[in-house]
Amino acid sequence: MHPAILWAALFSLVVAEKSPRLKFTVQEPARFHFAKPENYMTVYHQQGSNVLYVGGQAVIYIINFTQKGVQETQIPAGIDEAARQYCAIRSDSKIECDNFITVIEKVNDTFVVCGTNAGTPNCWLLVNNTVLTNLTENGQRVSASDISPTYPSQRSVSLSADGSLYSALSAMGKQLGSIRRTYSSNRLLKSENKWLLNPQFAGAAVIPATQKYNREIYIFFSEVNKTADLDEDPYRARIGRICMDDEGGIKAMLPDSWTTFLKARVMCGTGSTPLQYNNLRRAFVITSPHRTGVMYGLFSNAWDTTVVCAYSIEDIDQAFAKSKLKGYNNPPTGYRHGVCGPKNHTSTQYQKMLGVIRDHPEIEDMILPVGEAPLDLPTEDHFTHIVADTVLAVNDEHYSVIYLGTEQGKILKVLHTIEEAFIISQYSLFHNEGPIINMVIDSQTGHLYIGTAMEVQRVSLADCSRYGDSCRECILSRDPYCGWDMARKRCLAIPANYNVTTGGLLQSLDQSNASVCGDTAAQKTRKTIPKEVQMHKDGPVMLPCPVRSYHATYSWEKDNCIKRYPCTIFGSSCLLGSKPDLPLKEGVFRCMATENGLKQEVVSYKLVFNAGPSVTSPAFTLALSLLLTMIGFCFQ
Numbered sequence: 001m002h003p004a005i006l007w008a009a010l011f012s013l014v015v016a017e018k019s020p021r022l023k024f025t026v027q028e029p030a031r032f033h034f035a036k037p038e039n040y041m042t043v044y045h046q047q048g049s050n051v052l053y054v055g056g057q058a059v060i061y062i063i064n065f066t067q068k069g070v071q072e073t074q075i076p077a078g079i080d081e082a083a084r085q086y087c088a089i090r091s092d093s094k095i096e097c098d099n100f101i102t103v104i105e106k107v108n109d110t111f112v113v114c115g116t117n118a119g120t121p122n123c124w125l126l127v128n129n130t131v132l133t134n135l136t137e138n139g140q141r142v143s144a145s146d147i148s149p150t151y152p153s154q155r156s157v158s159l160s161a162d163g164s165l166y167s168a169l170s171a172m173g174k175q176l177g178s179i180r181r182t183y184s185s186n187r188l189l190k191s192e193n194k195w196l197l198n199p200q201f202a203g204a205a206v207i208p209a210t211q212k213y214n215r216e217i218y219i220f221f222s223e224v225n226k227t228a229d230l231d232e233d234p235y236r237a238r239i240g241r242i243c244m245d246d247e248g249g250i251k252a253m254l255p256d257s258w259t260t261f262l263k264a265r266v267m268c269g270t271g272s273t274p275l276q277y278n279n280l281r282r283a284f285v286i287t288s289p290h291r292t293g294v295m296y297g298l299f300s301n302a303w304d305t306t307v308v309c310a311y312s313i314e315d316i317d318q319a320f321a322k323s324k325l326k327g328y329n330n331p332p333t334g335y336r337h338g339v340c341g342p343k344n345h346t347s348t349q350y351q352k353m354l355g356v357i358r359d360h361p362e363i364e365d366m367i368l369p370v371g372e373a374p375l376d377l378p379t380e381d382h383f384t385h386i387v388a389d390t391v392l393a394v395n396d397e398h399y400s401v402i403y404l405g406t407e408q409g410k411i412l413k414v415l416h417t418i419e420e421a422f423i424i425s426q427y428s429l430f431h432n433e434g435p436i437i438n439m440v441i442d443s444q445t446g447h448l449y450i451g452t453a454m455e456v457q458r459v460s461l462a463d464c465s466r467y468g469d470s471c472r473e474c475i476l477s478r479d480p481y482c483g484w485d486m487a488r489k490r491c492l493a494i495p496a497n498y499n500v501t502t503g504g505l506l507q508s509l510d511q512s513n514a515s516v517c518g519d520t521a522a523q524k525t526r527k528t529i530p531k532e533v534q535m536h537k538d539g540p541v542m543l544p545c546p547v548r549s550y551h552a553t554y555s556w557e558k559d560n561c562i563k564r565y566p567c568t569i570f571g572s573s574c575l576l577g578s579k580p581d582l583p584l585k586e587g588v589f590r591c592m593a594t595e596n597g598l599k600q601e602v603v604s605y606k607l608v609f610n611a612g613p614s615v616t617s618p619a620f621t622l623a624l625s626l627l628l629t630m631i632g633f634c635f636q
């Protein structure tokens with residue numbers, strides 16, 4: 001291959017993608033390894049605690065992240081021999097003859113645990129963090145098969161709110177899928193079968209309100225039209241909504257069903273182009289008490305490309321409050337459909353409304369994403385999970401940070417502003433690169449818990465010490481959790497009780513602008529001591545320069561800028577090499593990184609030619625091995 005073509009090829013690799021600015025590999029000890037792979041896992045975490053409950057195959061792990069390390073208790077939750085034998089003779093081939101824990105929720109102060117129980121779901125109470133007791137023994141009316149899926153791969157969503165448990169089971173096998181209130185002193189309610197078309201659930205959230213009776217639950221899911229034409233996308237993304245004060249209908253109409261259920265279509269794509277992402281896989285909601293907030297949805301299309309769309313909770317509210325019902329053109333019944341609050345159950349208008357609700361569960365308006373397009377994120381990453389946080393920055397404004405888990409076991413940390421999605425960093429956390437299958441965020445203690453089939457670990461949200469010890473590095477990170485402390489000259493986490501007027505921490509979040517540091521002159525003149533590298537005059541030359549920020553551009557300057565050479569990124573380094581039109585001569589080569597209009601020296605070498613046979617320097621060997629692993633063919 002002609003060297004010039006090679007270099008051109010290398011360049012195209014580098015500029016192709018919007019990338020994380022920083023890449024961290026974390027191998028710190030705050031982690032727990034499973035003895036056997038847990039391919040299906042359910043997690044429970046109480047905000048503010050340091051304990052993570054993980055439900056696996058026939059076991060519950062209680063994992064305690066302490067100062068001294070990770071402590072773990074296992075509670076066996078298997079099935080008995082009779083159940084195993086009965087399971088083995090069942091004809092349903094999807095049944096797995098073990099107890100996969102599918103639900104761990106705290107309702108009031110009791111822990112409710114449910115599992116597939118070899119295809120006959122059952123629930124227990126977890127008492128004293130040590131024993132499982134029969135839930136039904138406590139005189140509770142529960143139907144475990146309404147709470148827990150039958151199959152471990154059947155997706156479900158559980159939400160505990162205000163002393164009640166809400167459960168959504170996806171359609172699978174003969175099951176049609178449902179949204180229910182399953183464990184409560186209020187009425188246990190369900191969705192009508194015709195309201196949901198093969199639902200696959202992606203998440204649920206309580207939307208707070210100033211009036212208690214106004215509180216709602218949003219449920220996120222996809223519907224699948226199994227008879228759709230081949231050239232049609234069978235998926236439709238949906239938001240469903242119910243009122244928490246719903247007590248069901250009357251004897252003659254919807255006696256055990258929701259009377260406030262409505263659903264809307266959710267769009268994720270660019271404008272009105274036909275390329276839409278219709279399969280909503282995960283959803284996460286950031287709310288505030290004032291009913292403002294953001295819903296983040298993780299979507300995929302028919303080619304399994306994943307994207308993220310953001311939605312304003314106010315927009316969703318407006319759509320549900322104002323839209324016409326689909327297919328309903330008659331005059332209003334006197335009640336606004338789907339609104340919460342007390343109603344006159346004996347009035348004839350109320351009965352009429354129930355009939356309309358039963359037959360018209362969908363609103364006409366569609367929910368469009370903020371900015372009318374997916375977030376601008378790397379397309380080569382396949383995302384499996386999403387959580388988000390809202391952070392109060394030093395300018396007294398809130399910023400959203402999204403955490404995305406990938407198929408390769410990595411985490412992307414993304415600052416989402418009105419203008420853009422800025423990828424702060426990528427974390428490589430796991431020894432084996434399996435997909436992230438669960439994530440839980442704790443905004444109170446500032447931790448992110450991450451699970452793969454082999455490991456669970458947690459990282460700090462405010463991971464400020466990784467940004468280095470200069471103001472510039474701290475500011476350019478654009479991490480809302482971190483600020484530059486001018487007095488102590490360190491990159492520090494913004495404390496919870498930070499005082500905006502007297503605090504003294506620096507940030508620049510809306511755009512990268514390190515001029516707040518005021519030390520640009522000092523940075524510019526920083527020089528490194530050149531390392532001497534001896535090489536043969538005609539031998540190949542390759543000098544590595546470590547890459548820190550992937551948003552910087554790197555180049556080599558010879559003898560204080562008599563000549564410039566490109567520095568091409570490979571993995572975590574960029575390389576200097578000779579080209580036919582730019583042969584290398586002896587002298588001092590400095591690797592310069594330019595970011596945000598400021599140039600900084602990273603490393604320097606003094607290249608000396610020796611007369612003898614070509615000597616392989618350590619620097620050269622490193623660079624060569626790097627290059628050879630990437631493109632094994634170029635030196636043959």
Ligand SMILES: *[C@@H]1O[C@H](CO)[C@@H](O)[C@H](O)[C@H]1NC(C)=O
Nearest residue numbers: 051062064065066067071129
């Ligand atoms: C977790 O560890 C802490 C400190 O050792 C201890 O106080 C706490 O009781 C533990 N919690 C659980 C649930 O084991």
Ligand SMILES: *[C@@H]1O[C@H](CO)[C@@H](O)[C@H](O)[C@H]1NC(C)=O
Nearest residue numbers: 126127128129130131132133
């Ligand atoms: C839970 O702990 C309490 C107090 O230590 C004890 O009285 C009770 O028997 C325990 N319950 C079970 C089911 O072990």
Ligand SMILES: *[C@@H]1O[C@H](CO)[C@@H](O)[C@H](O)[C@H]1NC(C)=O
Nearest residue numbers: 122123132133134135136137
């Ligand atoms: C728990 O309840 C189930 C179903 O009601 C019953 O078959 C089983 O024997 C009970 N287990 C115990 C330990 O009481």
Ligand SMILES: *[C@@H]1O[C@H](CO)[C@@H](O)[C@H](O)[C@H]1NC(C)=O
Nearest residue numbers: 107108162163164183184185
């Ligand atoms: C939860 O607590 C509330 C208030 O004490 C009570 O009314 C309700 O019945 C409890 N819920 C369950 C499921 O026991």
Ligand SMILES: *[C@@H]1O[C@H](CO)[C@@H](O)[C@H](O)[C@H]1NC(C)=O
Nearest residue numbers: 197224225226227228229232
């Ligand atoms: C499913 O798709 C088919 C083919 O386009 C269509 O005729 C049918 O009405 C759809 N079903 C539903 C429930 O939308």
Ligand SMILES: *[C@@H]1O[C@H](CO)[C@@H](O)[C@H](O)[C@H]1NC(C)=O
Nearest residue numbers: 343344345346347348349350
């Ligand atoms: C409810 O409606 C019935 C019939 O329209 C009416 O007689 C009754 O007064 C109403 N009750 C209330 C509390 O408004």
Ligand SMILES: *[C@@H]1O[C@H](CO)[C@@H](O)[C@H](O)[C@H]1NC(C)=O
Nearest residue numbers: 496497498499500501502503
């Ligand atoms: C911040 O500090 C100023 C000056 O000391 C003080 O007046 C103000 O009350 C403080 N603000 C808060 C929220 O504590």
Ligand SMILES: *[C@@H]1O[C@H](CO)[C@@H](O)[C@H](O)[C@H]1NC(C)=O
Nearest residue numbers: 511512513514515516596597
């Ligand atoms: C950075 O901020 C300074 C002072 O606020 C301003 O003069 C400069 O134009 C900004 N630079 C960029 C690139 O926005």
